[in-house]
Structures are given as structure tokens and as C-alpha cells.
Amino acid sequence: MVIVSNTRWLWFATLLFLIISSNFLVYRLDALPPLSTEVALGTLFDFVVIIPILTYFFIIRKRHLLRKIWHVVVAGFTGAWFIMPNDFLYPGKSVGIVLFVYTTIILMIKIMSVSKSFRRNVTDIPTFQQRLEYALSTQFTIKRVIDVITSELAMIYYCFFSWRKKPLANLGSVQVFTFHKKTSAIALYIMLIHALILESVGFHFVLLSWSPTLATIVLVLNLYTLLFFIAELQAIRLCPFIMMDQHLHLQVGLMRQLTVPFDKVSNIKYYQGPEKLSKSIQKESFDGVVADLMKEKPTFEINFEMPVEAKMMYGMKRKVRKAYVRPDNPKQFYDALTEKIHKSDEYMKREND
Incomplete structure (x- = not known):
């Protein structure tokens, strides 16, 4: 379990606030001259690179948890997408496509791992719901999401796919x-x-x-x-x-x-x-x-x-x-x-x- 001190949280929250607020204001202050495409690329760099790096050094700080940075990258790109006006979104389209493809690949890998774990535990865990919950928990960490997905998939399974069982x-x-x-x-x-x-x-x-x-x-x-x-x-x-x-x-x-x-x-x-x-x-x-x-x-x-x-x-x-x-x-x-x-x-x- 990773324990983060209050001081590190304070520094992280301060830097995060400065990055988000400065990028938000730069597009909305009338006193600034017309902005170029490079400004949008800078915003993407802040949200997709700088914020994940800060998150790693201030919050995660564990090598085996480095894979969690990917969630921060996706969240950062989503935040940048909402902050930038429509006129500046096109520099991020290629980045968005790459992120979407990569997310799809990661999701498919997780789904295959869940399926493999589900089939492997047929004898140890006899009921469908328990096997599914265990298999999902090996790949996903948000417990409430796992519970909801398990309940819905169990309902679909018993309703449509269990009649020959x-x-x-x-x-x-x-x-x-x-x-x-x-x-x-x-x-x-x-x-x-x-x-x-x-x-x-x-x-x-x-x-x-x-x-x-x-x-x-x-x-x-x-x-x-x-x-x-x-x-x-x-x-x-x-x-x-x-x-x-x-x-x-x-x-x-x-x-x-x-x-x-x-x-x-x-x-x-x-x-x-x-x-x-x-x-x-x-x-x-x-x-x-x-x-x-x-x-x-x-x-x-x-x-x-x-x-x-x-x-x-x-x-x-x-x-x-x-x-x-x-x-x-x-x-x-x-x-x-x-x-x-x-x-x-x-x-x-x-x-x-």
C-alpha cells in the first residue's frame, strides 16, 4: 500500500492547480494576443506529459505501479480537450486517435485475461457470479465498478445463456x-x-x-x-x-x-x-x-x-x-x-x- 504524506499532497495539488488554471486562462483572457497552434500543443504537453510525471513522483513513487500512469494520461488528455476551445482542438486529434487505439488494445488484453482467469477457476469457485467477480478483480481495481459489472453480466448470463446448463x-x-x-x-x-x-x-x-x-x-x-x-x-x-x-x-x-x-x-x-x-x-x-x-x-x-x-x-x-x-x-x-x-x-x- 502506498502512503502519501500531506506535504507531498499539498505540493502536488498546488502544482496541479497552477498548470490547470494557467492553461484555462490563456485561452480566455482578451488581453493576450491571438494564440498560435503551438499553444495548443503546449497545453497537450502539460496535461499528457507533465501532469502524469508529477503524479508519478509525488503520488505513486513505486516502480510496480508505473502502469497506473496510463490512467492519468487518459484523464489529462480528456481535461485538455475540455479546456481548449474548438479552434485549437485539431492538434490533439492525432494524439486522441493514438490514445483511443492504445486504450482499446489494453482493454482487449484485460478482457482476454479475465476470460482466462474465469475458465481456470471453474472447479475452485463453482458459481458463475463468484468466478466472474474474482476474474474481474485480477484486472480491474475499482471495487464498486466490478460489483456493478458483475451484477449486470450475471443477469445477462442467467437470462440468455444458462438454459442448457x-x-x-x-x-x-x-x-x-x-x-x-x-x-x-x-x-x-x-x-x-x-x-x-x-x-x-x-x-x-x-x-x-x-x-x-x-x-x-x-x-x-x-x-x-x-x-x-x-x-x-x-x-x-x-x-x-x-x-x-x-x-x-x-x-x-x-x-x-x-x-x-x-x-x-x-x-x-x-x-x-x-x-x-x-x-x-x-x-x-x-x-x-x-x-x-x-x-x-x-x-x-x-x-x-x-x-x-x-x-x-x-x-x-x-x-x-x-x-x-x-x-x-x-x-x-x-x-x-x-x-x-x-x-x-x-x-x-x-x-x-
């Missing part, structure tokens, strides 16, 4: 447990899809006579919701609960997922609480019970040694202390998880001894 099955030490077969979850989403199609068609023609723009916006939103319902249905069908060697992975459709090591699982017990969870309990728990026509009571309550992070769609996260689940085969799930917890406890004791 079979649900995950037991493989070696990996155990899977379905949670939707004894519910009406699939029927619920099919009903919602049919209702949305009928509502979209009828409502669109009503709005069309009143406001074509609003009708188009509502139609696009309904189509997005339709794709989400289809993807959610497929994700529920194809992604059961998974027990791996060291982790328990709970995923309910596209919306909720939780991965917790077995050494952080305190216990599993049959749920004896009220039919409906209170709001205070909901805030600190992971709801692993699938949506249904009439949502059923959880079968098990899984408690954790400490708060663990549950992930929602688009990267939203929440710390939870327990999870509530309702697997289709409760006894098998209970026995398997209990065995995993005991093995983890024994391993920790041996490590401590």
Missing part, C-alpha cells in the same frame, strides 16, 4: 443442497413474468396516447424488470447452497449471497422462533429462504462466531451474525454442516496445541 451437483468434497424444489418459487416468478408482459403491453398503449416519451421510459424499465425476473428464476434453479472444503456458500438468486468459513460458524440449530422475523433480527441476519407465494418459516438458524459480510446485488454489503435457511433435504444439510463444524473445531484445536 444443469444445476450444480455433488462433486468430490463439494456438497450441494437445493432450496427451491419444495416451494412455489419457480411458479411465483413465472406468474410475475406473465403478469409483467400483459401489464407492459396494455400500459404502454395507454401511455403512448398521452406521452410517447414516458411510455418509452416505462417500457424500458418493464423490459429490464422482465429480464431480471427471468435471470432470478434461473439463478435460483442453478445455484444451490454449497459446502466446500473450508467454506459454506449460500446464494439466493441474484440478490443475496454469503460465503463464510466453517471455523466462523458457531452452530446450527432448528429454528424455533416466530413465523415472521422481526425487523431487528432481519437487520443482522442473512435471509436464505427463497421468496414464495406464502413465505415459509425457516428450518435452520445458523449462528456465526463473529459478524460476517453478506453481499447483495450491485455490491451492497451488510454484516450479519446469523443465517436462516430452508433446504429441501433438512436432515442431510444439518448432518453435513454439523460434521464440517466439528472437523473445523478439531483442526483449530490441533493448531492451538
Whole structure:
């Protein structure tokens, strides 16, 4: 991790302000004589060369992070493009073309690396969303962008490209447990899809006579919701609960997922609480019970040694202390998880001894 002192930040911000303000004013002060093409080239040099050099020496200062300068070069060129008036933009067109081509090449290389990493981790990371998130994180560093891209690509995948896929099955030490077969979850989403199609068609023609723009916006939103319902249905069908060697992975459709090591699982017990969870309990728990026509009571309550992070769609996260689940085969799930917890406890004791 690179730590930048306040003094270096102050010097960098001062120099950056002087470069940007001087270039901005030189094009807008009427007192100056007519400017030549060389002035525009000087502005490009300041933004594409000088500012990245200052960024490297004042902020980055690490050889292995030199590749990050490219992001500063692109940002500098974009800034120069906005500062220079239209009459002075043509000297930068050739530079812009070079930057665009180079950016495209770098992006294609990253995409190929992501694809390679995604295919390589099929056995280690069984679910599509987790593999995609891991593959993207090896090439891109902005976590929020990765979360959004993962959510959107997962929705596209489950909606259009997962129909020939079979649900995950037991493989070696990996155990899977379905949670939707004894519910009406699939029927619920099919009903919602049919209702949305009928509502979209009828409502669109009503709005069309009143406001074509609003009708188009509502139609696009309904189509997005339709794709989400289809993807959610497929994700529920194809992604059961998974027990791996060291982790328990709970995923309910596209919306909720939780991965917790077995050494952080305190216990599993049959749920004896009220039919409906209170709001205070909901805030600190992971709801692993699938949506249904009439949502059923959880079968098990899984408690954790400490708060663990549950992930929602688009990267939203929440710390939870327990999870509530309702697997289709409760006894098998209970026995398997209990065995995993005991093995983890024994391993920790041996490590401590």
C-alpha cells in the first residue's frame, strides 16, 4: 500500500492547480494576443506529459505501479480537450486517435485475461457470479465498478445463456443442497413474468396516447424488470447452497449471497422462533429462504462466531451474525454442516496445541 504524506499532497495539488488554471486562462483572457497552434500543443504537453510525471513522483513513487500512469494520461488528455476551445482542438486529434487505439488494445488484453482467469477457476469457485467477480478483480481495481459489472453480466448470463446448463451437483468434497424444489418459487416468478408482459403491453398503449416519451421510459424499465425476473428464476434453479472444503456458500438468486468459513460458524440449530422475523433480527441476519407465494418459516438458524459480510446485488454489503435457511433435504444439510463444524473445531484445536 502506498502512503502519501500531506506535504507531498499539498505540493502536488498546488502544482496541479497552477498548470490547470494557467492553461484555462490563456485561452480566455482578451488581453493576450491571438494564440498560435503551438499553444495548443503546449497545453497537450502539460496535461499528457507533465501532469502524469508529477503524479508519478509525488503520488505513486513505486516502480510496480508505473502502469497506473496510463490512467492519468487518459484523464489529462480528456481535461485538455475540455479546456481548449474548438479552434485549437485539431492538434490533439492525432494524439486522441493514438490514445483511443492504445486504450482499446489494453482493454482487449484485460478482457482476454479475465476470460482466462474465469475458465481456470471453474472447479475452485463453482458459481458463475463468484468466478466472474474474482476474474474481474485480477484486472480491474475499482471495487464498486466490478460489483456493478458483475451484477449486470450475471443477469445477462442467467437470462440468455444458462438454459442448457444443469444445476450444480455433488462433486468430490463439494456438497450441494437445493432450496427451491419444495416451494412455489419457480411458479411465483413465472406468474410475475406473465403478469409483467400483459401489464407492459396494455400500459404502454395507454401511455403512448398521452406521452410517447414516458411510455418509452416505462417500457424500458418493464423490459429490464422482465429480464431480471427471468435471470432470478434461473439463478435460483442453478445455484444451490454449497459446502466446500473450508467454506459454506449460500446464494439466493441474484440478490443475496454469503460465503463464510466453517471455523466462523458457531452452530446450527432448528429454528424455533416466530413465523415472521422481526425487523431487528432481519437487520443482522442473512435471509436464505427463497421468496414464495406464502413465505415459509425457516428450518435452520445458523449462528456465526463473529459478524460476517453478506453481499447483495450491485455490491451492497451488510454484516450479519446469523443465517436462516430452508433446504429441501433438512436432515442431510444439518448432518453435513454439523460434521464440517466439528472437523473445523478439531483442526483449530490441533493448531492451538
